[in-house]
Amino acid sequence: MRVSRKLLVTAGLLTAAPLSIAGQVSTPFAVTATVVRGCAIAATNLAFGVYPAIASPPTLLATSTIRVTCALGDTYTIGLNNGVNAGGGPSAQRRMARTTAPVNYLAYNLFRDAARTQNWGDTGPTRVSATGTGAAQTYTVFGQLPGSQVVPVGAYVDTVTVTVRN
Numbered sequence: 001m002r003v004s005r006k007l008l009v010t011a012g013l014l015t016a017a018p019l020s021i022a023g024q025v026s027t028p029f030a031v032t033a034t035v036v037r038g039c040a041i042a043a044t045n046l047a048f049g050v051y052p053a054i055a056s057p058p059t060l061l062a063t064s065t066i067r068v069t070c071a072l073g074d075t076y077t078i079g080l081n082n083g084v085n086a087g088g089g090p091s092a093q094r095r096m097a098r099t100t101a102p103v104n105y106l107a108y109n110l111f112r113d114a115a116r117t118q119n120w121g122d123t124g125p126t127r128v129s130a131t132g133t134g135a136a137q138t139y140t141v142f143g144q145l146p147g148s149q150v151v152p153v154g155a156y157v158d159t160v161t162v163t164v165r166n
Contacts, residue, residue: 039070039132039164041078048145051106053153060145061116066162068139070132076166077129078139079122080110083158096156106149106156111142122163132166 046064051057070076085105086092095105112118112128119126120141128139 035071037071037074037166039068039074039076039166041069041162041164042067043141043162046110046141046143048108048143051145051149051156053151055148055150057147057149059147062143062145064141064143066139066141067136068130068132068164069134069136070130070164070166072132072134074132074166075129076132076164077127079127079163079165080120080141081122081161081163083160085158094158094160096158098152099155099157102152104151104154104156106145106151108143108145108158110160111144114140114142116142116144127165 043066044064046062048060048062051060066078068076068078082092083094083096085095085097087095087105093107094109095107098104098106109116110120112120112126120128130137130139
C-alpha cells in the first residue's frame, strides 16, 4: 500500500505541474501599420507696412513663408486663393479692403518667385508642385503692393487661404 500511495502522490504531482521541455519554443506574430496620406501646413502673415497717401507712392514688397510637411515621396501642390476681397472671376485682382467705411481697396499681387513674374494662384500652372520629404519644407510668398494707388487713409486687410492638395 505504501508503494501505491507513493505512486499516486507522484502521479498527482506530475499532473498538477506544467510540463517543461528542455530547449526553446518560439512562435512569430505580425506587426502592422498603415501609413496614410496627409500634410500639415502653416503660414506667416504678409505685412506691407506703411503705404504713403500721396499721388505716387512707391511699390512696396513683402514676403511670407508657408511650411508644408507631407509624407515621404507624397506629391502635392500648394495653391493660394484670391482672398476674400478679390474683384470678380477666377483671375480676379487680389485686393485688401479698408477696415472702416466707406469701403475702398488696395490692389496687390502674390508671386512664386523673387523676381515677381510668376503669379501664385490656385489653378493648375499657378500652383507650386513638390514632393514630400517627411520633414517641413519652406516656401516663400513674394508680395507686391503697386504704387500709384490713391485711396483714403486707414487700415487695409485681406485673408488669403493656402490649400495643399495631395
